[in-house]
Amino acid sequence: MTTPNEPLLSVQDLQKHFPVTKGLLKRQVGAVKAVDGISFDVFKGETLGVVGESGCGKSTMGRLVTRLLEPTGGKVVFEGQDITHMSQGRLRPLRRDMQMIFQDPFSSLNPRHTVGAIVGAPFRIQGIKTEHGTKKAVQDILELVGLNPEHYNRYPHEFSGGQRQRIGIARTLALKPKMIIADEPVSALDVSIQAQVVNLLEDLQNELDLTYVVIAHDLSVVRHISDRVAVMYLGKLVELADRKDLYESPMHPYTNALMSAVPIPDPARRNDRERIRLQGDVPSPLSPPPACRFHTRCWKAQAICKVEEPPLVELAPRHQVACHFPENVSKESTEAVSA
Numbered sequence: 001m002t003t004p005n006e007p008l009l010s011v012q013d014l015q016k017h018f019p020v021t022k023g024l025l026k027r028q029v030g031a032v033k034a035v036d037g038i039s040f041d042v043f044k045g046e047t048l049g050v051v052g053e054s055g056c057g058k059s060t061m062g063r064l065v066t067r068l069l070e071p072t073g074g075k076v077v078f079e080g081q082d083i084t085h086m087s088q089g090r091l092r093p094l095r096r097d098m099q100m101i102f103q104d105p106f107s108s109l110n111p112r113h114t115v116g117a118i119v120g121a122p123f124r125i126q127g128i129k130t131e132h133g134t135k136k137a138v139q140d141i142l143e144l145v146g147l148n149p150e151h152y153n154r155y156p157h158e159f160s161g162g163q164r165q166r167i168g169i170a171r172t173l174a175l176k177p178k179m180i181i182a183d184e185p186v187s188a189l190d191v192s193i194q195a196q197v198v199n200l201l202e203d204l205q206n207e208l209d210l211t212y213v214v215i216a217h218d219l220s221v222v223r224h225i226s227d228r229v230a231v232m233y234l235g236k237l238v239e240l241a242d243r244k245d246l247y248e249s250p251m252h253p254y255t256n257a258l259m260s261a262v263p264i265p266d267p268a269r270r271n272d273r274e275r276i277r278l279q280g281d282v283p284s285p286l287s288p289p290p291a292c293r294f295h296t297r298c299w300k301a302q303a304i305c306k307v308e309e310p311p312l313v314e315l316a317p318r319h320q321v322a323c324h325f326p327e328n329v330s331k332e333s334t335e336a337v338s339a
């Protein structure tokens, strides 16, 4: 059990290096450093958004935290228990508490199973008996996520994309989890439906006291739903702050570039922000740049950025940044940081 100030989830120096092999003997010739030493905490009842360009390691991080992937290094602590190397048997009861929602609701639902069977599966797998029977329990959950309980016997193809994502969400709720890791939960949906599913996630959070980690490349979705936001670049965490601070006063040049591409809704303020266009592609995680991984694309990079990796440090209250020359901080504190 956690006390109020203890994190529900604590990720410490987490790493995942996928081996790259060659030839018949599968000799290892390298490794994709998908996640390369990231640390963060998630507190009860909050939503942590995780953003970054495609390939920066967001999904791998989600899969490591839920132990769908084995980490190469580091630690995952959930409710005070180190689950990094816990056996599958011991993990089983904990799996109820930490569930994952995936991007594509269709491919993650078995087309040959009815909605009742899909949403009720966790009860059977975990061997749980419900008070009024599984059918009633499943119908209650369907109602909770805004689906018609009468549709218990229907198949996934009979539902729209938004409804299918609701089925995916219903399935994760069956075991009353404490934490949900949602990997791009709305990116496969029509824009008109996205807001409904985001609102549903928010309603469920309030009703069921859930804690979320929401992984998304859409910065508007993350801005809407998150309390705090973590920014990843090439397997590293470069900035972590309260939502408002991150969107209004980003300190890492990479975050600043990401934010400059987010449309400002107020037409009067539309010209307030200059769009920063990053040069070049994201380097390969097979051979990431040394020291600061962003230096090859950073307009502020100086000699130190090529030889020394900047640590993630707290430069303002609840605002951590990994950069030798952070933006929006006074000159004095920059000098202090880079000294």
Ligand SMILES: Nc1ncnc2c1ncn2[C@@H]1O[C@H](COP(=O)(O)OP(=O)(O)OP(=O)(O)O)[C@@H](O)[C@H]1O
Residues within 6 Å of the ligand: 018, 032, 033, 034, 052, 053, 054, 055, 056, 057, 058, 059, 060, 061, 217, 285
């Ligand atoms: N099983 C795997 N084997 C080898 N490399 C992998 C594997 N899974 C992911 N990767 C690589 O790890 C890196 C990070 O991938 P990941 O899917 O975590 O990124 P992402 O930020 O979630 O991207 P996207 O938004 O496109 O899903 C990528 O270079 C990817 O190709």
